[in-house]
Every structure is written in C-alpha cells, then in structure tokens.
Amino acid sequence: MSAATLSPAGGTNVITNTLTIARRNLLHIKATPEQLVEMSIQPLMFLVLFVYVFGGAIFDSSREYLQFALPGILVQSVAFLPFTTAIALNVDFQRGVIDRFRSLPIARSAVIGGRILADGARIAWSIAIITGFAALLGFRFRGGVDGGIAAFVLVTAFGLTMCWPMAFIGITARTTESVNTWGFMIILPLTFASSAFVPTESMPGWLEAFANVNPVTAVIDSARELMLGTDVPGNPIVKAVLWMIAIQAVFAPLAIARYRRRV
Amino acid sequence: MSAIEAEGLVKTFDKGKVRALDGVDMVAREGTIFGLLGPNGAGKTTAIRVLSTLLMPDAGRASVGGYDVVRQPEQVRRIIGLTGQYAAVDELLSGQDNLFMIGRLLGIDASEARSRARELLVAFELADAATKFVKTYSGGMRRRLDLAASLVGRPRFLYLDEPTTGLDPRSRLELWGMIRSLVAEGTTVLLTTQYLEEADKLADEIVVIDHGRVIAAGTPAQLKTRVGGHVLQAQPADPADLPATEKVLAGLARDGDEPYTDGQLVSVRIDDRAALGQAVRRLDEEGIAIDDLSLRRPSLDEVFLTITGHLAEGEQDIQDEQERSRR
Numbered sequence: 001m002s003a004a005t006l007s008p009a010g011g012t013n014v015i016t017n018t019l020t021i022a023r024r025n026l027l028h029i030k031a032t033p034e035q036l037v038e039m040s041i042q043p044l045m046f047l048v049l050f051v052y053v054f055g056g057a058i059f060d061s062s063r064e065y066l067q068f069a070l071p072g073i074l075v076q077s078v079a080f081l082p083f084t085t086a087i088a089l090n091v092d093f094q095r096g097v098i099d100r101f102r103s104l105p106i107a108r109s110a111v112i113g114g115r116i117l118a119d120g121a122r123i124a125w126s127i128a129i130i131t132g133f134a135a136l137l138g139f140r141f142r143g144g145v146d147g148g149i150a151a152f153v154l155v156t157a158f159g160l161t162m163c164w165p166m167a168f169i170g171i172t173a174r175t176t177e178s179v180n181t182w183g184f185m186i187i188l189p190l191t192f193a194s195s196a197f198v199p200t201e202s203m204p205g206w207l208e209a210f211a212n213v214n215p216v217t218a219v220i221d222s223a224r225e226l227m228l229g230t231d232v233p234g235n236p237i238v239k240a241v242l243w244m245i246a247i248q249a250v251f252a253p254l255a256i257a258r259y260r261r262r263v
Numbered sequence: 264m265s266a267i268e269a270e271g272l273v274k275t276f277d278k279g280k281v282r283a284l285d286g287v288d289m290v291a292r293e294g295t296i297f298g299l300l301g302p303n304g305a306g307k308t309t310a311i312r313v314l315s316t317l318l319m320p321d322a323g324r325a326s327v328g329g330y331d332v333v334r335q336p337e338q339v340r341r342i343i344g345l346t347g348q349y350a351a352v353d354e355l356l357s358g359q360d361n362l363f364m365i366g367r368l369l370g371i372d373a374s375e376a377r378s379r380a381r382e383l384l385v386a387f388e389l390a391d392a393a394t395k396f397v398k399t400y401s402g403g404m405r406r407r408l409d410l411a412a413s414l415v416g417r418p419r420f421l422y423l424d425e426p427t428t429g430l431d432p433r434s435r436l437e438l439w440g441m442i443r444s445l446v447a448e449g450t451t452v453l454l455t456t457q458y459l460e461e462a463d464k465l466a467d468e469i470v471v472i473d474h475g476r477v478i479a480a481g482t483p484a485q486l487k488t489r490v491g492g493h494v495l496q497a498q499p500a501d502p503a504d505l506p507a508t509e510k511v512l513a514g515l516a517r518d519g520d521e522p523y524t525d526g527q528l529v530s531v532r533i534d535d536r537a538a539l540g541q542a543v544r545r546l547d548e549e550g551i552a553i554d555d556l557s558l559r560r561p562s563l564d565e566v567f568l569t570i571t572g573h574l575a576e577g578e579q580d581i582q583d584e585q586e587r588s589r590r
Binding site: 016021023031032096102104110 | 315337340341344345347355360364367369416
C-alpha cells in the first residue's frame with residue numbers, strides 16, 4: 001500500500017456522483033435477481049391472470065379487456081416499483097452505508113438523485129416489458145406511436161413521482177417491516193380502488209367517489225386516452241399532471257428534510 | 264500542529280434529555296493513535312460523528328487538520344476516512360465494486376479507481392474474494408473491506424469506531440497490525456474502543472470518557488501510574504472458597520479499597536508489595552488451596568474502575584468471546 005496521503009485527484013461533481021450511485025443501485029440487481037423477477041415476470045403474471053381470469057366476466061372478450069386493462073396494469077406495476085426505493089434507503093441507513101456516503105466529500109443530493117435515476121431505469125424497463133408482451137397478446141396502440149410514447153413518458157413520470165413518498169417512508173421507518181406495512185397500506189388501495197381493472201361506475205358510491213379523485217385513476221385514464229386514442233371525460237391528463245406536481249411538492253421536501261435529519 | 268482538536272463539545276439528544284457529549288476537550292497529535300475509551304453509551308460514537316461532520320455539535324468547536332468541522336465540513340471530508348461500528352460496506356456489491364464506487368465518489372477517474380481497488384484488495388488479503396458479493400464475506404473480511412473502503416482516498420486522518428467489536432481474537436490481532444502499519448506510514452488514527460486491552464496495546468494517548476465527559480487523559484503508562492500501587496490476584500482452586508479468599512485479601516487492601524471478583528479471580532489493590540507474602544501465609548492458615556497468585560501493575564481495567572467506579576462494560580464480552588473461540 002502506498003504511503004502517500006494525497007487528497008484524491010480531481011474534484012467531484014454532482015453528475016458523476018449521481019451516476020455512480022445510480023450504477024451502484026442497478027448493480028444490486030445482480031446480487032438480488034428476484035428484483036428482475038419483480039420488474040419483469042411479476043407484471044406479466046398480473047397481466048395474464050387479470051386478462052384471462054376476469055376478462056371474460058367483466059368484458060365481452062379477453063381481447064377487449066386487454067385493451068381496457070393494460071394501462072391499469074402498467075400503472076399498477078409502476079406504482080409498486082418504488083417499494084425498492086423505500087426498502088433500499090431504509091437498509092442503507094440501518095447498515096451505515098448512508099454514513100459512509102455522508103462522510104465522503106460528495107453532493108448530498110447525489111444519494112437520493114442516484115436512487116431515483118436508477119428507479120427511472122427500472123421503471124422504463126418494466127414498461128417496455130409489459131407493453132411488448134401485451135402487444136404479443138394482441139394489444140393495439142389505437143392512439144398511434146405519439147400516443148404510446150406520451151403514455152410511456154407520463155407513466156414513467158408517475159413512477160418517479162411515487163419514489164418520493166416511498167423514499168419518505170423508507171427514511172422515516174425504523175425497520176424494513178414497517179416500510180412494507182406502510183407501503184402496502186398506501187399503494188394497495190390506491191391501485192385497486194382506481195379505474196385500473198374495472199370502470200369506477202361499477203363500484204359502490206363511496207368507493208366510486210374515492211376512485212374518481214384517486215391520482216392513480218387520473219394517471220390510468222390519461223394512459224388510456226393516449227394509448228387507445230379514445231376520449232376519457234374529465235381532463236385526466238391535466239389532473240394527472242397536477243397530482244404529480246402536488247405529490248412531489250409535498251413529499252420531495254419532506255423526504256429530503258428527513259434524510260438530512262436522520263442520524 | 265495538533266491534528267484533531269475539540270473544545271467543549273456538547274451534543275444532546277431527545278430535546279436535551281440525553282447529554283451524549285457534555286463538554287469534551289481533546290487534542291490528538293499528528294501521526295499517532297489516539298484512543299477514545301469508554302463503556303457503551305459513553306459518547307464515543309457521538310464524538311466520532313461530530314468529528315466526521317455527520318453530526319453538528321450543539322456547542323463547542325472542533326477541527327481536523329486545521330479545518331473546522333462545522334464551517335468547513337467539505338474540507339474535513341476530503342482528509343478523513345471513517346470506519347463505523349458496523350461494517351458499512353454494501354452487501355449487494357462485490358468487494359471490488361465497493362472500493363471502485365468509493366473511488367469514483369471521491370472523484371478519482373475510472374481506471375485509477377480500479378487499480379486503487381485492486382491494490383487495497385491485495386493489501387487486505389481480499390484479492391481471492393474480490394468479485395464475490397460482500398454478503399458472502401465473513402465478519403473479519405467485512406471489517407477488512409470496511410477499513411480498505413475508508414482508505415481509498417488515502418486519508419490523513421482515519422477514524423475507527425470500535426473496529427474490532429465482535430471479531431475473533433485472531434482477526435483482532437490482524438487488524439491491530441494493519442492499524443499500526445498505517446500509522447507508521449503517517450496516518451493519524453482516532454480509535455474508539457470499549458476494550459481496555461485494545462487501547463493499552465495500540466494507543467499513544469488515551470482519553471477516557473464516561474457519560475459524555477472526559478474523566479481522564481494521558482498515555483496508557485500515565486494512566487496506570489495515576490492509579491498507583493499494585494494489584495494482587497488470587498485464584499482459589501475451589502470456587503466455593505471465593506468468599507473466604509475475598510475476606511483474607513480484604514485485610515491486605517490499601518485504605519478505602521475492597522477486593523472484587525470476576526467469579527474466578529479475586530483482585531485487590533495493595534500499597535505494599537510485602538502483602539504478597541502475607542497473603543500466602545494467611546491463605547495457608549485458612550486452609551484455602553490456591554491455583555494462582557500474582558502481583559502486577561494495575562491494568563487499564565483497574566484504572567477504569569478507579570476513575571469511573573464501575574468496570575468497563577463490554578469487557579466481559581471480550582472474555583466471553585475469547586472463551587468461545589478457544590473451544
């Protein structure tokens with residue numbers, strides 16, 4: 001080992017730091033292949049089960065139901081991915097990895113930024129797998145390529161938005177068990193009590209009211225409008241964008257404040 | 264120049280209810296091993312966290328290499344390496360990827376970061392496991408990787424927070440050797456430990472803290488002299504004789520001192536070496552068979568006991584561990 005006690009050569013910058021941390025988070029997939037299952041196979045399983053189990057009962061044919069349900073399944077899968085963000089952050093705190101990062105001369109935002117960048121990549125991967133598979137099953141992008149791309153962007157943006165509340169839970173909770181509990185308490189009702197699998201009109205009045213204001217419904221309806229080229233009443237895209245801005249405006253500062261304060 | 268300086272450091276938790284640091288002063292010289300000694304909860308880790316810019320002190324000031332930890336945290340982070348109480352390495356990366364990542368985060372370019380990682384893996388005998396996930400490493404390997412990770416940027420100051428807690432005696436000795444060679448190369452080490460033996464063997468200077476306050480400071484030899492006298496130890500062949508042995512030794516204790524036992528040995532502090540002969544005679548008169556009788560200079564254990572009025576916690580753990588590993 002060299003005896004020199006030099007300072008590290010060169011400066012550090014936010015972008016390199018963020019990319020390094022994002023790379024680290026993606027490398028974790030190598031050590032935990034179940035993440036790959038969660039990102040790829042699980043959503044496909046959902047897709048097949050929902051379409052072929054409920055399709056015939058809810059709609060006239062599974063093929064028609066596939067057209068209806070794909071945007072819902074897409075958004076639901078994406079809404080669950082930030083769980084990894086929450087749990088990984090929680091574990092990093094518990095194991096002292098965050099302490100190590102903090103003791104290094106790096107931008108503090110790089111830790112959260114790298115996390116979210118990696119999640120963006122995971123989300124994009126999941127969307128590509130699901131829509132690719134759905135196309136094989138017979139899904140048709142009636143909204144055209146532009147609509148498809150716009151939906152892709154919107155759903156990815158929604159996934160990234162959900163990283164913030166989940167990051168907040170991951171940083172605040174003391175144990176990974178409580179991350180799981182709180183995460184499910186929030187994500188499960190949001191994704192099911194929405195327009196993902198059935199039209200909200202079929203729900204009892206109180207649930208329909210909730211489903212109609214649910215941000216997940218707004219995102220799903222927007223994705224439907226864009227992917228299917230149909231007109232969904234109630235300006236879902238405007239609602240979805242406003243919801244995403246609101247969620248980030250509340251949870252990004254909360255998560256960052258918690259991150260700074262947690263010792 | 265003083266390498267690490269702290270003056271009147273105060274840090275409270277739980278809205279002031281817990282005073283983790285209650286006015287700590289210390290000065291560590293460059294190129295030495297400075298030991299921060301104290302039982303669990305004494306404030307050692309809090310002190311390390313303040314000195315590594317992870318925590319802001321409520322009052323007082325501290326500087327490392329001339330940089331103030333509150334006003335110049337960025338500069339401080341450039342010259343320190345931190346090895347925490349728990350091996351803070353990424354379990355889901357390989358050893359090599361861990362070190363490479365730290366190198367990149369320190370702003371070292373990719374090829375240099377890679378060669379630095381390789382160099383450290385070899386130096387810490389981890390080359391064979393370089394591409395294995397850290398989750399498959401043993402406790403000793405993790406500690407070595409953790410130490411390697413804190414050395415990637417060739418820090419001038421290395422903080423080791425209880426580096427050998429939970430290690431088997433052999434790994435502990437290996438780690439001690441590595442720490443000594445770093446100091447020989449010019450690194451200043453701030454070491455916290457609850458093991459008196461560790462502080463005694465490694466540290467050039469020691470600060471003993473308890474309940475967030477410095478209760479003693481000096482070299483290990485100075486601290487031992489401060490307590491003075493000798494310690495007489497007797498081990499009865501039959502543990503049932505422990506109370507009787509204690510009674511005999513109590514008669515020889517120096518003023519104001521009482522014998523204490525760990526369940527095998529009875530120890531007592533004496534002023535006069537002549538007490539050894541008296542002990543032999545009196546134990547014989549009482550008919551107590553003795554396996555071991557010895558006279559020695561006080562250990563840091565006794566120093567600690569004298570100063571704090573209680574034995575260092577954790578000292579029992581190290582004995583238990585040594586017991587276990589012997590079997």
